[in-house]
Amino acid sequence: MIFVIKVTTNKEDRAMELISVKIQKKNLNVFSLARPHGLRGYIFLEAEDRESAEEAAFNLPYVKGIVGKTVTYDEIKNMIEPILEEINIEKGDIVEIIGEPFKKEKAKVIRIDKGKGEAVVTLLAAVVPIPVTVKLHNVKVIRREKQEGESEEGEENEQVNEKDSNEKPELNIDYSQPAGGLIPDDY
Numbered sequence: 001m002i003f004v005i006k007v008t009t010n011k012e013d014r015a016m017e018l019i020s021v022k023i024q025k026k027n028l029n030v031f032s033l034a035r036p037h038g039l040r041g042y043i044f045l046e047a048e049d050r051e052s053a054e055e056a057a058f059n060l061p062y063v064k065g066i067v068g069k070t071v072t073y074d075e076i077k078n079m080i081e082p083i084l085e086e087i088n089i090e091k092g093d094i095v096e097i098i099g100e101p102f103k104k105e106k107a108k109v110i111r112i113d114k115g116k117g118e119a120v121v122t123l124l125a126a127v128v129p130i131p132v133t134v135k136l137h138n139v140k141v142i143r144r145e146k147q148e149g150e151s152e153e154g155e156e157n158e159q160v161n162e163k164d165s166n167e168k169p170e171l172n173i174d175y176s177q178p179a180g181g182l183i184p185d186d187y
Contacts, residue, residue, distance in 0.1 A: 002046050002076065003053040004067040009041040015062040016043055022060065028052045036079035042067075044076060089119060089141055097121075099138030106142065107132070 007015040012035045023030045029048035036044070047053040050066075057063045089095065093109045107121035110131060117136045122129040 001049065001053075001070045002044055002073065003050070003070055005043045005045055005053075005057050006064040006067060007041060007043055008062040008064065011062040012040070012043055015060065018060045018062070019043070019045070019056050023056050026055065028056050030056050034080055036076070039079055044071075044080070089136060089139065090144070093144055094124070094142045095119075095121060095139040096142050097134060097139055099134065102132065102134070107139075109139075112136075 005015075005019075016033050016035055020033060022028075023033075029052045030045060031048075032044075032046040034044040034046075036042075045053055045056065047056065053066060057066055089109060089112060091109055091112060095107055095109060097103060097105045097107060102123065106124045108124060109119050109121050111120040113119070118133050119136055119139060120131050120133050121139070122131055
């Protein structure tokens with residue numbers, strides 16, 4: 001049976017420590033404790049019976065009590081199991097930041113940490129490149145550094161540009177026309 005324990009908000013971790021110490025000392029029939037990410041003020045406790053759950057949570061600081069109704073695993077499954085999203089951002093991508101404080105700023109991705117769900121970017125509008133860490137859900141991709149079909153054409157263009165760069169550039173200057181410099185002719 002899974003019980004919901006009401007605890008003081010932002011003290012969930014400390015309450016879990018106190019409950020787990022009490023469970024170990026008294027050797028209670030409690031199988032698991034869970035604190036879902038994003039759910040504040042509640043802890044899930046799986047125990048054999050209601051007496052074991054009540055004894056584990058009774059007379060502890062930060063614990064307010066047990067919610068009367070038990071829950072099934074199917075009801076809390078979406079809170080406990082993390083949802084893995086496919087990350088479609090790569091190093092070198094140009095992204096737009098859609099979250100505060102850099103909202104609507106364009107940036108280039110330097111590094112991605114998929115485990116934490118963060119990306120390190122440098123703002124394109126900044127004069128000095130400063131790395132900024134942002135959450136992946138706060139950025140959207142504007143363009144890729146290399147598109148799939150573009151890579152072969154880009155290599156050919158680079159080879160042509162290398163041939164052109166070895167030749168000396170020609171200057172087309174017509175000296176018969178007045179140059180129109182900075183100093184007027186009537187000076």
